[in-house]
Amino acid sequence: MSAVIENHHDDHHHGPDKGLMRWVLTTNHKDIGTLYLWFSFAMFLTGGCMALVIRAELFQPGLQLVVPEFFNQMTTMHGLIMVFGAVMPAFVGLANWLVPMMIGAPDMALPRMNNYSFWILPFAFSMLLSTLFMEGGAPNFGWTFYAPLSTEYAPPSVTFFIFAVHLMGISSIMGSINVVVTILNLRAPGMRLMDMPLFVWTWLITAYLLIAVMPVLAGVVTMMLMDIHFGTAFFSAGGGGDPVLFQHVFWFFGHPEVYIMILPAFGIVSAIIPTFARKKLFGYDSMVYATASIAFLSFIVWAHHMFTVGMPIAGELYFMYATMLIAVPTGVKVFNWAATMWQGSMTFETPMLFAVAFVILFTIGGLSGLMLSIVPADFQYHDTYFVVAHFHYVLVPGSIFSIMAAAYYWLPKWTGNMYDETLGKTHFWLSFVGVNVTFFPQHFIGLAGMPRRYPDYALQFADWNMVSSVGAFIFGFSQLLFLFIVIKCIMGGKKATDEVWDGAEGLEWTIASPAPYHTFSTPPELPERSMA
Amino acid sequence: MARKESKVGGVQRLKASLQWLIAVAALSSSWQALADWSALNMTRGVTAISREVYDLHMLIFTICVVIGVLVFGVMIWSMLVHRKSLGHKPATFSHSTKLEYAWTIIPIFILIGMAVPATSTLRDMYDASGADIDIEVRGYQWKWQYTYLSDDPNQEVKFISSLLTPPDEYYNRTPKRENYLSDVDNPLVIPINKRVRFLITSNDVIHSWWVPDFAVKKDAIPGFVHEAWAVVEEPGIYRGKCTELCGKDHGFMPIVVKAVEQAEYESWLAMKQQEALQVYETVGKTWTMAELMETGEQVYAQACQSCHQANGQGIPPAFPSLVGQGLAIGPIDAHIDIVVNGKAGSAMQAFAAQLNPAEIAAVVTYERNAWGNNVGDLVQPRAVNALISSKE
Numbered sequence: 001m002s003a004v005i006e007n008h009h010d011d012h013h014h015g016p017d018k019g020l021m022r023w024v025l026t027t028n029h030k031d032i033g034t035l036y037l038w039f040s041f042a043m044f045l046t047g048g049c050m051a052l053v054i055r056a057e058l059f060q061p062g063l064q065l066v067v068p069e070f071f072n073q074m075t076t077m078h079g080l081i082m083v084f085g086a087v088m089p090a091f092v093g094l095a096n097w098l099v100p101m102m103i104g105a106p107d108m109a110l111p112r113m114n115n116y117s118f119w120i121l122p123f124a125f126s127m128l129l130s131t132l133f134m135e136g137g138a139p140n141f142g143w144t145f146y147a148p149l150s151t152e153y154a155p156p157s158v159t160f161f162i163f164a165v166h167l168m169g170i171s172s173i174m175g176s177i178n179v180v181v182t183i184l185n186l187r188a189p190g191m192r193l194m195d196m197p198l199f200v201w202t203w204l205i206t207a208y209l210l211i212a213v214m215p216v217l218a219g220v221v222t223m224m225l226m227d228i229h230f231g232t233a234f235f236s237a238g239g240g241g242d243p244v245l246f247q248h249v250f251w252f253f254g255h256p257e258v259y260i261m262i263l264p265a266f267g268i269v270s271a272i273i274p275t276f277a278r279k280k281l282f283g284y285d286s287m288v289y290a291t292a293s294i295a296f297l298s299f300i301v302w303a304h305h306m307f308t309v310g311m312p313i314a315g316e317l318y319f320m321y322a323t324m325l326i327a328v329p330t331g332v333k334v335f336n337w338a339a340t341m342w343q344g345s346m347t348f349e350t351p352m353l354f355a356v357a358f359v360i361l362f363t364i365g366g367l368s369g370l371m372l373s374i375v376p377a378d379f380q381y382h383d384t385y386f387v388v389a390h391f392h393y394v395l396v397p398g399s400i401f402s403i404m405a406a407a408y409y410w411l412p413k414w415t416g417n418m419y420d421e422t423l424g425k426t427h428f429w430l431s432f433v434g435v436n437v438t439f440f441p442q443h444f445i446g447l448a449g450m451p452r453r454y455p456d457y458a459l460q461f462a463d464w465n466m467v468s469s470v471g472a473f474i475f476g477f478s479q480l481l482f483l484f485i486v487i488k489c490i491m492g493g494k495k496a497t498d499e500v501w502d503g504a505e506g507l508e509w510t511i512a513s514p515a516p517y518h519t520f521s522t523p524p525e526l527p528e529r530s531m532a
Numbered sequence: 533m534a535r536k537e538s539k540v541g542g543v544q545r546l547k548a549s550l551q552w553l554i555a556v557a558a559l560s561s562s563w564q565a566l567a568d569w570s571a572l573n574m575t576r577g578v579t580a581i582s583r584e585v586y587d588l589h590m591l592i593f594t595i596c597v598v599i600g601v602l603v604f605g606v607m608i609w610s611m612l613v614h615r616k617s618l619g620h621k622p623a624t625f626s627h628s629t630k631l632e633y634a635w636t637i638i639p640i641f642i643l644i645g646m647a648v649p650a651t652s653t654l655r656d657m658y659d660a661s662g663a664d665i666d667i668e669v670r671g672y673q674w675k676w677q678y679t680y681l682s683d684d685p686n687q688e689v690k691f692i693s694s695l696l697t698p699p700d701e702y703y704n705r706t707p708k709r710e711n712y713l714s715d716v717d718n719p720l721v722i723p724i725n726k727r728v729r730f731l732i733t734s735n736d737v738i739h740s741w742w743v744p745d746f747a748v749k750k751d752a753i754p755g756f757v758h759e760a761w762a763v764v765e766e767p768g769i770y771r772g773k774c775t776e777l778c779g780k781d782h783g784f785m786p787i788v789v790k791a792v793e794q795a796e797y798e799s800w801l802a803m804k805q806q807e808a809l810q811v812y813e814t815v816g817k818t819w820t821m822a823e824l825m826e827t828g829e830q831v832y833a834q835a836c837q838s839c840h841q842a843n844g845q846g847i848p849p850a851f852p853s854l855v856g857q858g859l860a861i862g863p864i865d866a867h868i869d870i871v872v873n874g875k876a877g878s879a880m881q882a883f884a885a886q887l888n889p890a891e892i893a894a895v896v897t898y899e900r901n902a903w904g905n906n907v908g909d910l911v912q913p914r915a916v917n918a919l920i921s922s923k924e
Binding site: 061063068072135136140141149153155156237238242244277281282284285286308309310313316320324325327331334335338341342344346348356360363368370374375376377380382383444447448449451452456457458459461463464 | 570571585592599600603610614615616620621622627631647651654655657702711736738740742748749751755775778779780781783847848850876879
């Protein structure tokens with residue numbers, strides 16, 4: 001710490017304010033990144049508790065703990081909170097911390113707006129969570145909120161849900177504009193786009209996706225609001241509207257949204273695997289092109305979520321072929337990661353364990369995604385637990401594992417202390433076993449015919465549901481260990497070096513550990529071009 | 533020298549891990565023999581289409597497993613061998629144009645290999661031209677209505693099919709019997725080896741009609757009529773589920789299809805048509821209070837109870853209480869009207885489409901006199917019939 005103060009003594013920089021107002025008023029990208037990450041973790045635990053209510057109810061056939069009305073509220077809120085409250089803010093938090101440090105910028109380009117984008121979120125989620133205590137209960141129509149279940153047949157709290165979604169959308173759009181402006185304007189002199197670390201690249205592309213689709217989400221919830229309160233009939237068949245229109249508009253947002261939750265993960269893993277393989281990332285250029293291709297494809301495949309709504313065969317075939325194409329750039333990425341590991345000199349610290357588990361388990365989710373793209377087979381898979389298994393494989397050991405890998409990888413840079421490696425590995429193995437025991441059997445349950453969003457089920461599904469519930473509790477409770485490890489690391493521990501990991505490359509490893517409150521007030525000299 | 537030693541160590545570790553793998557594989561194969569395959573995989577079904585879909589599923593599944601084994605094999609090999617702890621030195625390559633082209637182009641051919649059979653199966657499924665029997669499938673919160681369409685409206689057969697499992701079973705008060713949550717009061721009956729077309733729609737929210745054995749899953753959407761078809765080859769009872777979230781009892785509206793020989797189907801249909809005629813007679817006669825209350829209780833349990841609850845208390849605010857308040861103790865005409873025509877913008881359905889006038893008269897009478905409401909009045913089926921006819 002003293003070294004840091006000395007370094008910056010002449011710069012007339014001051015440290016953070018004291019007390020609560022530091023966090024309320026902060027415009028510092030590191031503070032805001034920290035706020036986002038803690039907020040996201042709180043939401044992760046909240047959404048996780050809801051998942052455990054679901055799994056506890058499904059532990060055995062029959063209704064033991066909750067009634068179906070509340071069960072539907074749990075599935076809905078779990079999905080909304082995990083997507084909008086846990087995964088997305090975690091990635092924004094990582095972007096806040098890392099993008100300026102990776103491109104040699106002193107801060108985000110729009111610091112005050114950065115503060116607003118964060119502080120909208122606690123209000124949005126307070127509003128969303130408050131619906132649980134309202135008459136008629138919380139939203140109960142699934143996180144995909146298909147009309148007319150979410151309009152004519154919705155509980156009164158749907159209006160609060162709509163405004164909460166509006167707030168989240170505003171926050172996301174402001175956050176992404178900030179990321180785009182920062183990356184395009186504040187790179188250290190001499191850093192070309194194709195010199196940027198992949199995390200920066202994937203976030204740049206993600207930010208464009210967000211700017212493109214969040215207004216579509218805002219549009220669809222506004223149409224709902226009009227239908228509910230102002231007598232329109234966008235989605236009401238009785239009034240001449242079209243319930244399927246809802247699904248088209250929703251998934252035009254929803255499919256890019258899925259990639260919003262995975263592209264930054266690709267960037268994280270592309271940073272971690274080379275470090276611990278002590279070998280350069282294989283195929284940097286093709287990684288960038290593959291990310292861009294996936295982003296482009298994400299706009300033209302939305303109706304593969306709707307194969308059973310009765311589209312004409314030409315539509316079904318088009319969306320099937322377009323969806324299958326996504327396998328190509330995604331495959332390129334997986335092969336590149338494998339090739340990066342190949343002939344490396346690997347060690348398996350916690351971030352590497354999470355990153356490798358990401359590649360393998362995300363690929364399992366990708367392969368089941370390929371199966372789902374085959375329309376005739378999808379008729380049998382659609383809306384069963386096979387789909388639940390698929391998207392949890394890409395989201396939990398996908399997105400969430402990448403976020404945990406990132407936390408372990410950069411924690412020493414953020415706090416100046418090494419985390420406890422033994423505890424970290426314990427956390428990994430508990431999570432790894434828990435996640436697979438939870439979600440792998442769901443493939444079986446789904447193929448055998450259990451639909452999703454069922455509070456109770458026929459007896460032939462009992463065994464695997466029980467296994468899945470046991471796994472969920474293992475996974476859920478092992479996240480408390482993660483909380484403990486992070487707090488322990490913040491409180492103290494072995495001091496981290498500036499470089500932290502002996503194979504790490506990138507500007508963030510050239511600054512002190514912990515990262516000083518202000519970094520790169522003068523742009524860094526880039527090392528000779530190593531990325532190109 | 534040190535390097536050599538570590539290499540030997542590596543080989544031993546490899547051997548040890550291989551032994552582990554073999555042990556795990558042996559365990560899992562013996563365990564698989566015990567496990568029930570139908571609990572793990574898709575059903576093959578009983579139509580030519582469903583078998584085509586099953587084969588397609590197994591083909592793409594096998595391709596995915598092979599890809600997975602290859603990719604994960606390379607990664608696992610690399611993790612076992614290319615370790616710093618074994619003294620492996622990192623290579624310096626970071627791209628290979630040839631390799632990158634290869635793993636972009638080869639997957640495209642694999643995808644084409646999947647797309648060709650998928651396209652042909654889909655074309656077969658979409659060929660719905662001509663049908664021997666047309667059945668309208670209509671989703672309601674939370675039951676199905678089946679109508680056997682006929683050019684002569686008097687020949688039409690129409691009935692509601694809803695869950696048979698009593699609440700006592702799913703609230704764990706009595707043991708769960710066979711076909712728990714999978715049985716209905718009135719199954720759909722179809723003849724084998726006939727092309728049966730299902731015209732699928734909904735009366736309220738979106739449902740989805742899925743019978744895995746036919747590989748038929750189509751969303752039931754208000755304002756749309758979608759078609760699907762099946763030629764069932766074996767007599768039997770085939771069970772399905774609603775697969776689109778449709779509200780609180782989404783998990784409690786199963787589908788049962790009974791496929792029978794043509795002769796049996798015809799006699800069943802004739803019986804149903806006879807039953808429909810009898811309804812006209814029952815509407816004409818004058819019912820006693822006791823008759824109305826007895827029938828009313830049964831109708832209430834089948835049509836009203838899932839929302840308004842067995843004790844009439846409902847689940848406010850979505851499903852209001854009927855006890856001591858509102859229309860149930862108010863003017864009788866308004867009470868009949870809401871049951872007949874439903875209430876727009878709410879979950880209250882227009883039951884004229886589901887219940888016959890006698891059933892409506894009975895259930896209205898029951899609601900007015902059960903749970904201590906004791907209004908004391910009753911309504912005759914012919915009064916309900918007159919109300920419905922005047923609307924038409």
